[in-house]
Amino acid sequence: MVQVHKRTLRIVAEKASNLPSSGLTMLSDPYLVFELGKQQCRTQVAHKTLDPTWREELELTILEDNDSSLLIITLYDHNIMQPDERLGQLVIDLKQYYHTSPSQGVKMEVFTCQLDQHVCPSYTIQSDIVLGISMEIPAPSSIWTRVWENQRWTPATGGWSKDNLIPILGDRKPWSSNSSEGDHFKDAIPVVPEGYKPKGAWIFNLSCCDLDGWRYAASFSGPWHASMWMSDVVRCRQWVNEYQSTETNPFNNNNK
Known part of the structure; x- marks a missing residue:
């Protein structure tokens, strides 16, 4: 049997700012979806705000034989009467985090999320998302x-x-x-x-x-x-x- 080693990807979804307004209230109900291969996790919905704060911890598993080390982060606006609207997306290459660990303290970073064209046709607005990303290799028993x-x-x-x-x-x-x-x-x-x-x-x-x-x-x-x-x-x-x-x-x- 070939042993496949794994890492635990830990994500701290802190906050976002400068989100585009939506609907009659000119506000948004944003949340983030994180995808790594076939795995997916998401934050809770932040209601009626253009500067959401989540402060959530999430995790995904990275297998040694994964085809991709790319973390896809999609920003959505939650709707009740119609499908949720995608606002923008960003992609992070996780290879730069392979030697980080939660024990070293998670460094919060600001990432730029490019908004979709139907949300911002001129691309003059970019939203900032604050995340903390680290890796952990489970300790052997x-x-x-x-x-x-x-x-x-x-x-x-x-x-x-x-x-x-x-x-x-x-x-x-x-x-x-x-x-x-x-x-x-x-x-x-x-x-x-x-x-x-x-x-x-x-x-x-x-x-x-x-x-x-x-x-x-x-x-x-x-x-x-x-x-x-x-x-x-x-x-x-x-x-x-x-x-x-x-x-x-x-x-x-x-x-x-």
């Missing part, structure tokens, strides 16, 4: 952390030990990970994001290694072997632990 235990063999003692490691030869520290290393196990434990706690105890990985979890090589640059060759003088053992998420997503908005 669990993450794995890895720490390497490192040793060198020396003919002087005929044994393996962390005390035999030689930094000048490019040896690692006795304990290492992708982000840190040190003389003690705790020095090498990667920083785990907030909201996760260990599921159990640390254990060594028994994949592609001997029965005690060791892999062997002539240097720490590899290549590594599951059993000791005559030229091998260093070895490492991978310790792993699973951390589970303790958090739930509080965002639950169904304005669709």
Whole structure:
């Protein structure tokens, strides 16, 4: 099965201004419709105003294999006795928001909505729409952390030990990970994001290694072997632990 990753698009529909007047009241009952592929959501109707304020939070899902990253926003005037009237539309390329996150704070931006010709034949009027847009990649329910235990063999003692490691030869520290290393196990434990706690105890990985979890090589640059060759003088053992998420997503908005 191919895993399709997804992002959550979060939209804060704040307000709009300079809308065209409509009907006998010379006012409007505006609302916004957001479309992303086949998905759609909309704001509530703001009644009898040319400067509506919604202050609504909405969300859509972006799949990794979506054909389009374009968010289509359409401005409508709600009517009771006849179909709602489209006032204008704008399109936003979402690629520029792929590295944003609600945790960074949502930046409100002003977007220009080009009005339809039947609403404003001369295109002299443009309405402004204030939106906040951000992306969120759902946090995994669990993450794995890895720490390497490192040793060198020396003919002087005929044994393996962390005390035999030689930094000048490019040896690692006795304990290492992708982000840190040190003389003690705790020095090498990667920083785990907030909201996760260990599921159990640390254990060594028994994949592609001997029965005690060791892999062997002539240097720490590899290549590594599951059993000791005559030229091998260093070895490492991978310790792993699973951390589970303790958090739930509080965002639950169904304005669709």
